[in-house]
Amino acid sequence: KAGVTQTPRYLIKTRGQQVTLSCSPISGHRSVSWYQQTPGQGLQFLFEYFSETQRNKGNFPGRFSGRQFSNSRSEMNVSTLELGDSALYLCASSYRGDNYGYTFGSGTRLTVV
């Protein structure tokens, strides 16, 4: 059974640009959550999607957005990148966002220069 796949693994962008990250959940999982991980702030929740609908959102500015497709794959987009957006972005999937714990991907390391 394939795990959670995140692409790309590494990304370098310039301030002001936008970026799109992709996450393919485990087959059959319908819930996808995104987290930002930085040394200073730890893991911060961005948003969760279930059946193509955003049903939970963290405290991030509107520059951070996401979507989920009918095959449960999810993308997150960050517009007008800032240096502070440099982080590891982790995607996690579960069957329905239940309490059994999530399966995480290996993340996308985004560096903004």
Added chain:
Amino acid sequence: AQTVTQSQPEMSVQEAETVTLSCTYDTSESNYYLFWYKQPPSRQMILVIRQEAYKQQNATENRFSVNFQKAAKSFSLKISDSQLGDTAMYFCAFMKRVASGTYKYIFGTGTRLKVLA
């Protein structure tokens, strides 16, 4: 608001020995779930162990066990017979239901564990 505190930023242990990682949390909820995740250098977060707050029995998974003290709001992880492959960052996490059909995770800041040969 819920908080999760891991007071040990870094720890080390000799191979084959036992180590305990601490975690405390603050909540007014009575029904919730607690987790320990491991993040090795490969970056992928791996679920180590899960505890349901309404269960008094401590969860165990092979060499990993927890000491869950609900009244004290403490949830420590014990790793027995430590192996080099246990070297990783360990995160304690609290989860509660926030609305119908969805849950919210709050993570601690992590403890970096190094197993020494």
